[in-house]
Amino acid sequence: MKVVIYGSNGQLGPHVVKALEGHVELRLTDLEPYDTPHEMMIVDVSDPDAVTRAAEGMDAIINLSVLRPHRQIAFDVNTMGCYNIMRAAVAHGIPRVINTGPHFTVQGAPYEALDYNIGPDVPPKPSTNLYALSKGLGQEICRIFAEHSDVYVLCYLFYIFCYHDDLSRPGLNRPFLVTWRDASAAFLPGLTIDLKTLPSQCEVFNIFANRPHQKFSNEKAKRILGWQPKDGLAHTYTKETKK
Amino acid sequence: MNVLITSGKTALSRALSAELANEHKVVLTDLVDVETDCDFVKCELGHEGETEALVQGMDAIVHLAELPEELKSDEREIDFQTRCTYNIMHAAREENIPHVIYISSLSLFESCDPNWNVTEVWAPRPTTESAPMARYLGEFTCREFAREHSVRVTCLRFGDIDGDGDTALTIEDAVKAIGKALVTGGPMWQVLHVQSDVENARFPTNQAKQVLGL
Numbered sequence: 251m252k253v254v255i256y257g258s259n260g261q262l263g264p265h266v267v268k269a270l271e272g273h274v275e276l277r278l279t280d281l282e283p284y285d286t287p288h289e290m291m292i293v294d295v296s297d298p299d300a301v302t303r304a305a306e307g308m309d310a311i312i313n314l315s316v317l318r319p320h321r322q323i324a325f326d327v328n329t330m331g332c333y334n335i336m337r338a339a340v341a342h343g344i345p346r347v348i349n350t351g352p353h354f355t356v357q358g359a360p361y362e363a364l365d366y367n368i369g370p371d372v373p374p375k376p377s378t379n380l381y382a383l384s385k386g387l388g389q390e391i392c393r394i395f396a397e398h399s400d401v402y403v404l405c406y407l408f409y410i411f412c413y414h415d416d417l418s419r420p421g422l423n424r425p426f427l428v429t430w431r432d433a434s435a436a437f438l439p440g441l442t443i444d445l446k447t448l449p450s451q452c453e454v455f456n457i458f459a460n461r462p463h464q465k466f467s468n469e470k471a472k473r474i475l476g477w478q479p480k481d482g483l484a485h486t487y488t489k490e491t492k493k
Numbered sequence: 494m495n496v497l498i499t500s501g502k503t504a505l506s507r508a509l510s511a512e513l514a515n516e517h518k519v520v521l522t523d524l525v526d527v528e529t530d531c532d533f534v535k536c537e538l539g540h541e542g543e544t545e546a547l548v549q550g551m552d553a554i555v556h557l558a559e560l561p562e563e564l565k566s567d568e569r570e571i572d573f574q575t576r577c578t579y580n581i582m583h584a585a586r587e588e589n590i591p592h593v594i595y596i597s598s599l600s601l602f603e604s605c606d607p608n609w610n611v612t613e614v615w616a617p618r619p620t621t622e623s624a625p626m627a628r629y630l631g632e633f634t635c636r637e638f639a640r641e642h643s644v645r646v647t648c649l650r651f652g653d654i655d656g657d658g659d660t661a662l663t664i665e666d667a668v669k670a671i672g673k674a675l676v677t678g679g680p681m682w683q684v685l686h687v688q689s690d691v692e693n694a695r696f697p698t699n700q701a702k703q704v705l706g707l
Contacts, residue, residue, distance in 0.1 A: 321540035321576070321580070325572065329571070329575050330568065330572060334568075375640065377637055377640075378582070378583070378637045378638050378641055383634065387575050387630050390629075391626070391630070394621055398604075
């Protein structure tokens with residue numbers, strides 16, 4: 251299987267590349283070149299021609315591109331990037347796209363402030379936060395393309411990442427926490443799952459560790475993708491007892 | 494009332510400004526230069542203060558959200574309806590503008606069975622064509638601001654302006670609907686379907702007639 255990754259050298263990209271090496275043939279793209287044994291292309295996802303060229307001959311697309319604070323570029327990358335990627339998927343007959351974003355792409359502040367056991371299939375309410383809304387619009391574009399084409403979209407939602415051997419506590423007692431290695435391990439199941447077994451052509455998954463908070467739910471990702479997070483990260487939510 | 498109208502180059506904005514000028518102070522804006530007797534400000538609707546300056550002192554914004562013909566492309570359509578609409582809504586919130594009227598389109602339901610009696614409670618079903626999809630994304634953007642109680646939004650989904658099909662909407666009816674919406678109170682987020690009373694009209698407009706007193 252040939253897979254193109256957009257935004258392959260960001261925070262999550264190198265972990266995903268490592269998880270997929272040896273399983274699929276990779277074409278990596280990003281704004282700047284970097285050393286890699288895999289095929290490399292320079293692509294700005296806001297450039298439709300470059301996105302289409304990079305998708306040629308691929309069997310699947312992974313979109314890890316993201317931009318948070320700058321208003322123009324956030325829309326260029328998070329919204330227009332999805333538009334360009336979905337058009338490229340349709341143009342090349344690529345059946346599988348894995349799109350990614352923060353959990354508030356769908357489960358934004360209106361949910362987080364009030365609710366518990368929040369699953370990924372709630373109606374999207376990203377809020378007016380620039381990062382959340384520009385990503386939410388990108389995901390809506392993916393959904394619309396999936397409804398009107400042969401492309402299947404799996405949308406993976408993340409929030410806070412950490413290393414499995416990082417035993418520090420401050421700031422990590424968060425419900426939507428996952429280790430880099432567990433997060434990246436969710437991609438191979440997404441690339442290999444029989445698309446016909448998915449409930450619809452556009453499915454959203456919460457990717458985070460098994461946490462006792464019961465604020466969000468990762469049950470769907472485990473049930474449908476067969477993905478199992480290995481790192482419990484119990485130290486992040488248990489008290490440090492004095493000996 | 495001080496009213497800002499976007500997409501000042503369109504026939505609708507000209508007709509609307511002519512009608513509103515009798516009772517309101519109207520300012521037109523567009524991304525390109527426009528010859529007009531009205532007050533006009535050319536504005537890219539960017540995020541570096543120009544949109545805030547544009548909306549300052551307004552009591553309402555009518556966002557017609559129509560790209561000038563010479564700028565139209567699929568990419569520009571999506572960018573305009575998402576980023577520029579976000580900038581307008583963001584500026585409206587910053588400058589405490591109480592009401593935005595967003596002009597959307599009944600083309601959001603083009604893929605529906607024409608025999609269905611589609612009303613405002615139906616979920617939009619835009620296709621991947623850039624124009625209807627972009628309008629849907631523009632609505633999506635406005636709705637998040639309304640949800641946060643930042644700005645009241647009236648979303649008018651218009652039929653085919655000056656068209657002759659079963660979704661036709663005359664410019665006169667469009668102007669009338671916007672004029673009524675400007676002076677009618679309502680919830681933070683309200684959607685109304687607006688088309689003219691043509692034979693075998695595709696969309697019922699009872700709600701708009703009732704709310705706006707058309």
